[in-house]
Amino acid sequence: MKFLASIWLTLILLTIAAALLLYSRMVDETVSGKLIAMPLVGLCLNLMVAIVYNRKLRTQGGLLVFHLALAAVAGLAAFGQLSAVIASIELTEGSEFDPNQITVMNGSLNRDTLHRIRFIQGPFSINYKPGMTRRETYSTVKIQGPDGKWDEQIVGDHYPLIINGYRFYTTSNKGFATLLSYTDKAGQISTGSVHFPGYPLNEAVQANSWTAPDTAKTVALWLELSAPIYTEDAQWQFSVPKDASLVVTVDDVRTTLLPGQVMPIGGGTLRYGELRAWMGYGIYYNPAMSWILAASLVAVCGLGWHCFLKIRSTPWDAAQYSLKSSLENPLNR
Amino acid sequence: MLTEFYFFYFSTGFYLLATLGAIGTAKYGKPGWKPVLFFLGFALAGNTLSLTLRWVRQGHGPYVDFWEVISSGVWGYHLAIIIACLMVERIRPILAVVLPILSVMVIWNLVVEPRDALVAITFDTIWLPVHVIVGKIFIGCVVIASSISLIILMRQYGERQELADNAALYFPTMPATGALDELSARFMLVGFVFQTLMLIVGAIWAQDAWGRYWAWDPLETWSFLTWICVIFYMHLRYIQHSLPVINACLILLTFVLAFLTFYGVPFFSYAAHQGAV
Structure with missing residues (x-):
């Protein structure tokens, strides 16, 4: 179940979706929308499971909104593949x-x-x-x-x-x-x-x-x-x-x-x-597109809010930051 | 010669002077970072005037002809660098790294022939300048993060080669590598927000212009790949707590992807959304 929530699965699904899209654009335009919709549904599930499994995603409001909106974009894109003309x-x-x-x-x-x-x-x-x-x-x-x-x-x-x-x-x-x-x-x-x-x-x-x-x-x-x-x-x-x-x-x-x-x-x-x-x-014709746009705007608002909070916590010109990755690395001195 | 080109050559001269000044300051301590920033300020003023005069004369922004696309790119990247150096004084030595790289673009701008191009009918929308502006902010942030990343990599290289007692031999007056890593991540975060906005605004423009928000044309596909690259960096950096050197490499990869998307894809794409050309 943990694999379903991993970023690696996200990459695999994105690669499959990209490969199918490229194939449909460059080789065979008749590739079924259903086939392309499958990895998109997978991405939607992957993001939902990640939200359930990852506490950090649930406890940080901006990140939660961002990932929920991205899941919605993936789901709607799958619907769009099936309904677009x-x-x-x-x-x-x-x-x-x-x-x-x-x-x-x-x-x-x-x-x-x-x-x-x-x-x-x-x-x-x-x-x-x-x-x-x-x-x-x-x-x-x-x-x-x-x-x-x-x-x-x-x-x-x-x-x-x-x-x-x-x-x-x-x-x-x-x-x-x-x-x-x-x-x-x-x-x-x-x-x-x-x-x-x-x-x-x-x-x-x-x-x-x-x-x-x-x-x-x-x-x-x-x-x-x-x-x-x-x-x-x-x-x-x-x-x-x-x-x-x-x-x-x-x-x-x-x-x-x-x-x-x-x-x-x-x-x-x-x-x-x-x-x-x-x-x-x-x-x-794509009945999903307006909803994808709305979900994308929600995503960028969530992301912007998260980034604002993260950046506001320490001043730009501070040389020492209390971030884990900065302190735990042997290169940081 | 049109007045806009006098200002263009004026700005080119000052950009190159600022580059020499930055190298001199990093190596010999002279003329100092403040004069370099002044040179950059003059260059930017000249560049702004040149672009403004061209905009007024042609009636459209600098996003149609390739010459003006490069010129506005040069303008945006230098503006981002100046703002960053004013905000965080201790990173001013990045000028010695980034200005020589940007000089290549300044010289590229000199050899490309400017043409008066008509703006396409589908480019006649308010969403296009908005798309271009947020895109420039994004790539400006990536340029700054990349410059910082280069310094992280140079320090790493110095340590590997045992050229020094410590890794901070390269740019010793700059913050520690961990702090540089955090700074570059901040610029990438801000850039990421604007990159996401750029994609959304671009989609709105595409809907207005061609009846679809997204159609996976080459430029859209490469922009999306760049976005995925930034997401991958964010997850490695904030969830896997990756090493600064890995983060730096991913930031540079993002820069390469973004740069190729802006200036490379239009050379081999004949889709409606041709970007720079």
Whole structure:
């Protein structure tokens, strides 16, 4: 039982937690949160047992508060590992948030709450300084209030959209999306958008592929911009070019479409509606984090109080101190 | 040349003069610790003016461009040393140990090219300067504790090599090794409180900036490792009653970890939280 209270066990558990975290960050992102939560639960128990076994920890108020708060931080961090969601999504201007489109998800609890989120991506602007330095992002989103009315909100890199505890932040990832409509043989119309790689980062590779709903035919799409939308040595603003054309390659035959134009594919027709922009969002959710912060603040208060009492007991400029370790060592003379 | 650089070169000159003065005082007793502290005072005044003018001109604190990060580091460490030497007169000889080491940083500052950098959008928060200030207090405390630790190790070395009749040959006017060990522990205690605060304030900033309090990016991970190192030192020092020489080694390890976290990690990390770069 004494081993459960030892600082060596703390070190072992911390090492295991660190190794798992590093592995999950650098090798395999799909490492289960449950696995990482285990050493954290162990740390919480280790600290609790240490408080029970170590009289010094119980009799010194500041130290007791510090260790109790640390135990709480470890326990809450374990809960956070199980419940946190870190994800990303690309949203086309005018489209509604669809949780099924989310990628890179962590956490194993509370995913269902994402399905209750509703908002529509509106237009956005991004300012650039000379030297391609990205500055402010102003992304408009429309949120439906409880009265059914749609309200607008501006979201930025550090002005998140917060819904049900989920925080949506704009990222540097954004680009162009073509709005396509496909009419099949039966006259059924399917509409959707195809996103091209982030712009201007992937300016040279503005290409993607698309498969017609009723055939297995995959067509190659290439977005042809007449000129870059940026000026490298001047201020500029991200905008959607009006004259971009879509090059569609089917069976090695290239067709160039302008907005509004159609072409036959298989038995149906493809219509290039218009070019829009898409915005990439980072999504974060961790119900434990506010509590971890509160516990950390309590910990630092306890620690500060303990240190204050300890330091106040003897003046700084006293050369002789009555501390055990100072007197018991042969080197101290 | 901008006025801020005149003050920078002025301060650099006085920092180096103070270093020479400290070595001279330790070896020959001249010019004395008071003149050395005066030199440091002039240097610090010049450094303060240089940083202030730059802050006003650029509209952001000295935590964006690497040159200004080093310059503000030099400022913070010297300020911590001056305060410690004014508070505890008998530890003034640590100046002869710490100033030559800090001189490396002063010279490093001379060879790094200053750039006018734009502050990132996510750096536009009150929590960042608070995070930087408490971080500087932490590392300032560690610098003082490390200087004292170096003297403990030098005394130990002297005894091992039988270079002297007693271990206090090195810096004989300074307190006994046990008292130095206690002093360094005090600075580490104060530093530990501010280090914990630095991590918490940093987490609040991260939440404000990127939507998460903590994400184990390289800088966060190394800061946490440094925190663990201090905790390990505290437990060995206060529970296991470890020898001063072991305590000194752990304090120096903390300094190395903290220094690498502040100035090393940003060179190989491309995460959002890039620290100095």
